[in-house]
Amino acid sequence: MADLTSEFLNISSPNPFWLASAPPTDKAYNVNRAFEAGWGGVVWKTLGEDPPIVNVNGPRYSALHSNERRVIGFNNIELITDRPLQTNLDEMRQIKRDWPDRAVVASVMFSMNEETWSKYVPMIEDTGADAFELNFGCPHGMSERGMGAAVGQVPEYIQMVTEWCKQAASIPVIVKLTPNVSNIVPPAKAALDGGADAVSLINTINSIMRVDYDTLTMYPTTDGMGTHGGYCGEAVKPIALNMVAEISRNAETAELPISGIGGITNWRDAVDFLALGADNVQVCTAAMVYGFKIIDDLTDGLSMFLDDKGLKSVAELVGKAVPSVTDWQYLNLNYVEKAVIDQDLCIKCGRCHIVCEDTSHQAITQTVNGERHFQVIDEECIGCNLCVSVCPVDSCITMHAVTEGIDARTGQAIVTKSANWTTHPNNPMRKEG
Amino acid sequence: MARQQPNIQSGRLDKAEIDGNFADLHPPLSRSEALIAADRCYFCYDAPCTTACPTGIDIPGFIQKIRSDNIRGSAHTILRENIMGGMCARVCPTEDLCEAACVRYTHEEKPVDIGLLQRYATDPIFAQGTALFERNDSSGKTVAVVGGGPAGLSCAHRLSMLGHDVVVFNRDSKPGGLNEYGIAAYKTIDDFAQREVDYILSIGGIDVRNNMTLGADINLADLRNEYDAVFLGVGLGSVNELGIENEDLAGVENAIDYIADLRQADDKSALPVGERVVVIGGGMTAIDIAVQSKRLGAGRVDIVYRRGRAQMGASDFEQELAQTSGVTIHHWVQPVRLLGDRTVSGIELQKTTLGDDGKLSASGATFVLDADIIFKAIGQKLDDNKLGEELDGLALERGKIVVDESQATSLDNVWAGGDCVVGGDDLTVSAVQHGKIAAIAIDRQLRS
Numbered sequence A: 001m002a003d004l005t006s007e008f009l010n011i012s013s014p015n016p017f018w019l020a021s022a023p024p025t026d027k028a029y030n031v032n033r034a035f036e037a038g039w040g041g042v043v044w045k046t047l048g049e050d051p052p053i054v055n056v057n058g059p060r061y062s063a064l065h066s067n068e069r070r071v072i073g074f075n076n077i078e079l080i081t082d083r084p085l086q087t088n089l090d091e092m093r094q095i096k097r098d099w100p101d102r103a104v105v106a107s108v109m110f111s112m113n114e115e116t117w118s119k120y121v122p123m124i125e126d127t128g129a130d131a132f133e134l135n136f137g138c139p140h141g142m143s144e145r146g147m148g149a150a151v152g153q154v155p156e157y158i159q160m161v162t163e164w165c166k167q168a169a170s171i172p173v174i175v176k177l178t179p180n181v182s183n184i185v186p187p188a189k190a191a192l193d194g195g196a197d198a199v200s201l202i203n204t205i206n207s208i209m210r211v212d213y214d215t216l217t218m219y220p221t222t223d224g225m226g227t228h229g230g231y232c233g234e235a236v237k238p239i240a241l242n243m244v245a246e247i248s249r250n251a252e253t254a255e256l257p258i259s260g261i262g263g264i265t266n267w268r269d270a271v272d273f274l275a276l277g278a279d280n281v282q283v284c285t286a287a288m289v290y291g292f293k294i295i296d297d298l299t300d301g302l303s304m305f306l307d308d309k310g311l312k313s314v315a316e317l318v319g320k321a322v323p324s325v326t327d328w329q330y331l332n333l334n335y336v337e338k339a340v341i342d343q344d345l346c347i348k349c350g351r352c353h354i355v356c357e358d359t360s361h362q363a364i365t366q367t368v369n370g371e372r373h374f375q376v377i378d379e380e381c382i383g384c385n386l387c388v389s390v391c392p393v394d395s396c397i398t399m400h401a402v403t404e405g406i407d408a409r410t411g412q413a414i415v416t417k418s419a420n421w422t423t424h425p426n427n428p429m430r431k432e433g
Numbered sequence B: 001m002a003r004q005q006p007n008i009q010s011g012r013l014d015k016a017e018i019d020g021n022f023a024d025l026h027p028p029l030s031r032s033e034a035l036i037a038a039d040r041c042y043f044c045y046d047a048p049c050t051t052a053c054p055t056g057i058d059i060p061g062f063i064q065k066i067r068s069d070n071i072r073g074s075a076h077t078i079l080r081e082n083i084m085g086g087m088c089a090r091v092c093p094t095e096d097l098c099e100a101a102c103v104r105y106t107h108e109e110k111p112v113d114i115g116l117l118q119r120y121a122t123d124p125i126f127a128q129g130t131a132l133f134e135r136n137d138s139s140g141k142t143v144a145v146v147g148g149g150p151a152g153l154s155c156a157h158r159l160s161m162l163g164h165d166v167v168v169f170n171r172d173s174k175p176g177g178l179n180e181y182g183i184a185a186y187k188t189i190d191d192f193a194q195r196e197v198d199y200i201l202s203i204g205g206i207d208v209r210n211n212m213t214l215g216a217d218i219n220l221a222d223l224r225n226e227y228d229a230v231f232l233g234v235g236l237g238s239v240n241e242l243g244i245e246n247e248d249l250a251g252v253e254n255a256i257d258y259i260a261d262l263r264q265a266d267d268k269s270a271l272p273v274g275e276r277v278v279v280i281g282g283g284m285t286a287i288d289i290a291v292q293s294k295r296l297g298a299g300r301v302d303i304v305y306r307r308g309r310a311q312m313g314a315s316d317f318e319q320e321l322a323q324t325s326g327v328t329i330h331h332w333v334q335p336v337r338l339l340g341d342r343t344v345s346g347i348e349l350q351k352t353t354l355g356d357d358g359k360l361s362a363s364g365a366t367f368v369l370d371a372d373i374i375f376k377a378i379g380q381k382l383d384d385n386k387l388g389e390e391l392d393g394l395a396l397e398r399g400k401i402v403v404d405e406s407q408a409t410s411l412d413n414v415w416a417g418g419d420c421v422v423g424g425d426d427l428t429v430s431a432v433q434h435g436k437i438a439a440i441a442i443d444r445q446l447r448s
């Protein structure tokens, strides 16, 4: 079996799966259970200054459910730890002693002044923690007080605070980024410029789950009033993946090690993050929804996948897919695909027909010779992949490249030479080829 | 051969056990079960299930509304095509209709639970009496509907919606037809048939006159004179004869008469039940009388049918229900004669075979099944004794009324539908569709 051992910033853990800073890592009791279950490391629930913050005593969470009540998305308005700092420090010290082979990272959030940072950072480092993670991401509550996402949204602040922390710390510093920005590269660059050893992302996304259909107030509320929370869970994975890939493929930030976070629920999700450039991953919602036992599927699923691919370690997988990510303008416009329906698998639900008919290119039949029959009309198919996306039968519709002859839709000969928008005749800004 | 008195008695099981045996055959879905079942629907385009539904209910449409908790909208989608969508959810052989066509049946041999979902969507409407339909402005026309079964009531409801007044003449003392007197008791518990009738009538404009029989109390000529149009939905009033020796012995009964008594009984444990029961037939009625006899405490119940499993009118599910209820089905046997002296004591049967010419022939040794009661369930026919002269002038074919695709008969201004017409397939849902189509045709005619 492939070796799952992970070295992230020289912090070794038996596998690349850490629990993200959140309720699963709130205190020793949970963390002991997590390590017993096999998690590779924890980022402790974010520490703050004393006196500790307080949380609401009403609902903190809400979920976006499928009809089977599977949790697809998750929302929270919890703040950072509400326990006294010393309690957390004592427990962290003990945990690190009891579990020397696991990673224990201290997530921290302090107000914007240097003395505070230089006062608290050494105290925390003294517990034996392996690294700091700077929570510049919490989008609710803390951001109103000028912390969390309020820092993470301003690159200059990120750089400044990272510098303060680096000055006071001798262990590595990871900067946790907020996705509540229009471009993730400048914050990542700022972290790098401030001396960060790595970034982790994403934290949660500003969100309101829904309204209450009886009271017509937002849902949930605390005594009739609510506030936006942070969104996470499966639904946010594609957003997180894009941000990870952007940092990985951007020359200015490519060197930054990344801890990938956001919606990881099974080993395949982890493969997504790792292949797009994350060096390890963190999990919060999936553990909150299913408990710590999911680590079994995460670890042996990943390990068997690596075996199947002939990869010997996680490190060999990291970044594999990054070279395939580019800008739209560099996509080969001469490349043609057509959908093909496997008639033996087709159950004749008609979904492909109606979506292509109503919203794409009228390229799938409904009847052939008076019989219900769904078949792609090559003369119309633009290869958009919509039918593949909606067909309920796995692998029933597949896309096939047309590599020679004529494209039945355009009547033009297939051009095998690659050509993209930068040189396209319709592009007023084209470069002469 | 001397034989002791037939063993027929009531109270074979105590009331509690009978109540258990006659509880809901398919208990309703809870909300979470319904949401999970609804999620399995692929929302097909030009959905095969809808094509397979005789009333053409937009099945993916109503299921999608269940998913979004739009139950009233879902019920409206169902009931606007099939006002007896509540009963049909309970009694349709879905395994031969919509669910047989479901693409998930093709996919994984497990169709979407369309029947149960239909019930989930409609139950609250009947429980709360939610009005979903309004009457159009009055047309000033009045239509006579003969027969208060599914065909007649469906026609009446649609006519009322379209703005016409309706008088329903019904032979029985309650409306509902076989919903009230025929369907197996465990398919329609808690007096659902009458609750559904009440809902249908609550739209207004429908005057039901029970105990009025065409051919006795009223005649077709008068109706044609007095009303703007006539719809006949009289069902099939008499039972086919076996045409064999000893058919008139005591203890040889029509299954549907016994079922009607059972459906009307306040206390089922008071019904007389035979120890040994033989049922002749292969349709839904045969299965129903057999299973219900067993559930009333009969010792041994045999169904004898002259053809094979595949030819039985009863669906696979119904046949399985009989077998799991402890009924024995004998295929490929036919009655030679009934045995007994004044009261029946048994039935003599012979093996049948299907010839190359497709004809059935009986040959070889005979055998006997002892019986205390023999039920005939070999089909019904139009009640031409009572209707007598009334049928004069109506084109008939093999004892049923001939209609065109708009349910018009050979007589002007007379429409017909349900079991009494050629092409009726002895299903509640088809009777409802006939009534609906006729009403739309009548409306078109009355407004032209």
Ligand SMILES: Cc1cc2nc3c(=O)[nH]c(=O)nc-3n(C[C@H](O)[C@H](O)[C@H](O)COP(=O)(O)OP(=O)(O)OC[C@H]3O[C@@H](n4cnc5c(N)ncnc54)[C@H](O)[C@@H]3O)c2cc1C
Binding pocket: B091, B092, B093, B146, B147, B148, B149, B150, B151, B152, B169, B170, B171, B172, B174, B175, B176, B177, B178, B179, B182, B183, B184, B187, B212, B213, B214, B215, B233, B234, B235, B236, B237, B256, B259, B284, B285, B288, B383, B386, B387, B417, B418, B419, B420, B425, B426, B427, B428, B429, B431
């Ligand atoms: C035992 C049994 C079980 C069945 N089980 C099922 C089942 O599970 N699922 C299913 O889909 N179908 C089932 N059916 C078939 C279904 O009940 C019928 O197809 C359906 O009821 C036909 O409706 P209808 O309106 O044509 O006739 P009916 O339901 O027979 O109604 C006829 C109405 O006309 C009235 N009437 C009769 N003669 C006259 C007259 N001369 N004048 C005035 N009124 C008259 C009667 O009082 C009655 O109200 C079953 C039938 C039987 C007998």
Ligand SMILES: Cc1cc2nc3c(=O)[nH]c(=O)nc-3n(C[C@H](O)[C@H](O)[C@H](O)COP(=O)(O)O)c2cc1C
Binding pocket: A020, A021, A022, A023, A045, A046, A074, A075, A076, A078, A079, A080, A081, A107, A135, A137, A138, A176, A202, A203, A204, A231, A232, A233, A234, A236, A261, A262, A263, A264, A282, A283, A284, A285, A286
């Ligand atoms: C209830 C809850 C509390 C959280 N608290 C913190 C926190 O204190 N510090 C922090 O950095 N992130 C916090 N997060 C964000 C998570 O660590 C993680 O970045 C985010 O949930 C995305 O990952 P996921 O999709 O696996 O949940 C919290 C998330 C949740 C759901």
Ligand code: SF4
Binding pocket: A338, A339, A355, A356, A360, A361, A362, A363, A364, A376, A377, A380, A381, A382, A383, A384, A385, A386, A387, A388
């Ligand atoms: S790929 Fe797009 S255009 Fe082609 S058949 Fe599918 S939906 Fe239609």
Ligand code: SF4
Binding pocket: A341, A345, A346, A347, A348, A349, A350, A351, A352, A353, A374, A390, A391, A392, A393, A396, A397
């Ligand atoms: S969506 Fe898939 S299963 Fe449905 S008709 Fe199209 S190809 Fe067949």
Ligand code: SF4
Binding pocket: A349, B040, B041, B042, B043, B044, B047, B048, B049, B050, B059, B060, B101, B102, B103, B104, B112, B114
């Ligand atoms: S055929 Fe089945 S899956 Fe398709 S719409 Fe009908 S119930 Fe839904």
